[in-house]
Amino acid sequence: MSAEPLSRPRIVAAAIDLIEREGADAVSMRRIAADLGVGVMSLYNHVPSKAALLDAVAETVLSEIEFTDDPGADWADRVRMQARAFRQIAHHYPRCTMVVVSRQLKSTAGLLPVERALATLRSAGFDGAEAVRILRMFIAYIVGSLLREVGVTPTFAPVHHLQVDAGKVDPVLFPETSSLLPELGVCDHDAEFEFGLELLIGAIASARGPRGR
Amino acid sequence: MSAEPLSRPRIVAAAIDLIEREGADAVSMRRIAADLGVGVMSLYNHVPSKAALLDAVAETVLSEIEFTDDPGADWADRVRMQARAFRQIAHHYPRCTMVVVSRQLKSTAGLLPVERALATLRSAGFDGAEAVRILRMFIAYIVGSLLREVGVTPTFAPVHHLQVDAGKVDPVLFPETSSLLPELGVCDHDAEFEFGLELLIGAIASARGPRGR
DNA sequence: ACCTGAACACCGTTCAAGT
DNA sequence: ACCTGAACACCGTTCAAGT
Numbered sequence: 440m441s442a443e444p445l446s447r448p449r450i451v452a453a454a455i456d457l458i459e460r461e462g463a464d465a466v467s468m469r470r471i472a473a474d475l476g477v478g479v480m481s482l483y484n485h486v487p488s489k490a491a492l493l494d495a496v497a498e499t500v501l502s503e504i505e506f507t508d509d510p511g512a513d514w515a516d517r518v519r520m521q522a523r524a525f526r527q528i529a530h531h532y533p534r535c536t537m538v539v540v541s542r543q544l545k546s547t548a549g550l551l552p553v554e555r556a557l558a559t560l561r562s563a564g565f566d567g568a569e570a571v572r573i574l575r576m577f578i579a580y581i582v583g584s585l586l587r588e589v590g591v592t593p594t595f596a597p598v599h600h601l602q603v604d605a606g607k608v609d610p611v612l613f614p615e616t617s618s619l620l621p622e623l624g625v626c627d628h629d630a631e632f633e634f635g636l637e638l639l640i641g642a643i644a645s646a647r648g649p650r651g652r
Numbered sequence: 653m654s655a656e657p658l659s660r661p662r663i664v665a666a667a668i669d670l671i672e673r674e675g676a677d678a679v680s681m682r683r684i685a686a687d688l689g690v691g692v693m694s695l696y697n698h699v700p701s702k703a704a705l706l707d708a709v710a711e712t713v714l715s716e717i718e719f720t721d722d723p724g725a726d727w728a729d730r731v732r733m734q735a736r737a738f739r740q741i742a743h744h745y746p747r748c749t750m751v752v753v754s755r756q757l758k759s760t761a762g763l764l765p766v767e768r769a770l771a772t773l774r775s776a777g778f779d780g781a782e783a784v785r786i787l788r789m790f791i792a793y794i795v796g797s798l799l800r801e802v803g804v805t806p807t808f809a810p811v812h813h814l815q816v817d818a819g820k821v822d823p824v825l826f827p828e829t830s831s832l833l834p835e836l837g838v839c840d841h842d843a844e845f846e847f848g849l850e851l852l853i854g855a856i857a858s859a860r861g862p863r864g865r
Numbered sequence: 866a867c868c869t870g871a872a873c874a875c876c877g878t879t880c881a882a883g884t
Numbered sequence: 885a886c887c888t889g890a891a892c893a894c895c896g897t898t899c900a901a902g903t
Binding site: 692 | 870
Binding site: 537540541543547550551553554557558561567568570571572575576578579580581582583584586587590607608612613614615616618619622623626631634635638639641642643646 | 750753754756760763764766767770771774780781783784785788789791792793794795796797799800803820821825826827828829831832835836839844847848851852854855856859
């Protein structure tokens, strides 16, 4: 089918394609090989195992984040931009998001974002320990937001099914939930994400001020 | 092996056991059947598919959260307690956490926590839309924190490997990261979680005040 | 109603053989 | 160095047969 030689990047790209087309459950070495028009075992010349391939998928998606950092800008603006850049994963590779988030990478693929975030927070006047703490908090919020956005987090947030079978939610047992079904049934992901982001940045900013820096 | 009859709860319990013992990857219908001392196909009399079984695992773990709500307490205290109760999942069923978080449930299993949270936020004076927004933000933060705690979120937070191969992090390319390796290499999950929780509660509290209620 | 073994269409990966 | 088919030890699930 393709004249190009088999290579690790081409295999990873095929895997990402397959995941976006049919979901992570559809991934198999045999399927990817078929998509590339080669025998299964050919893959193993470039990738040691399926697990390693999925790690490579995660690393690649992570490394494709476009961080356009403006070191001259306000630290809060820089944090905003970095958080939004990270969130782009969910838009560019929605069905890979779970793969990215569920693989424990041991490479340095995700190190650049970390470096930038730490530098930004240090420039805002936080010491090392504070910067790490704050970074972890932002990552927790962002990762959790991505999972909701990608439609994976349980029972909470867009509950279209509940809206549809509104009768299923007993208004006596769950008065608040059933009265808020309209609100629970829709979710403006942009607005939702920005709301929490601003809240966190605001909280961080006022934590920085009072302590006097 | 066991005199008790096969039943859905027994199958789910065996699945949870297996996940906690050997991880989610070890789960197979055949393995669970073997653990229960029955033929594989017997399982299908109580559970329609492996996917449904994993959903049941998620629901069961979710429903075992111990929410001890004190409706008389301060709303901030109630939010604190509910967030901590949710986090108990990571302690009680660490290796099931990813399963819980990665399954999109359509049952009402997780509705009770939602109801309680909404009621608490309404009692604090937030209107319906605000309560939903705030709940989603807390859930994002908690879910993201659980994933870090369970050791699954990529490259960030406890980077023991990086600490071990400290030589791997180029201090020229990643000055902040490499100088903060000690801080990045350890993580007090309790402290980390409480830090973000208090920050969020504080921010919510001051968002409530100014608007005058 | 519940259990079951055989069978089918898949998996990931090892190995020995090719070029 | 790279590719490959056969083979092995697994999968989830359908179906027909048992009780």
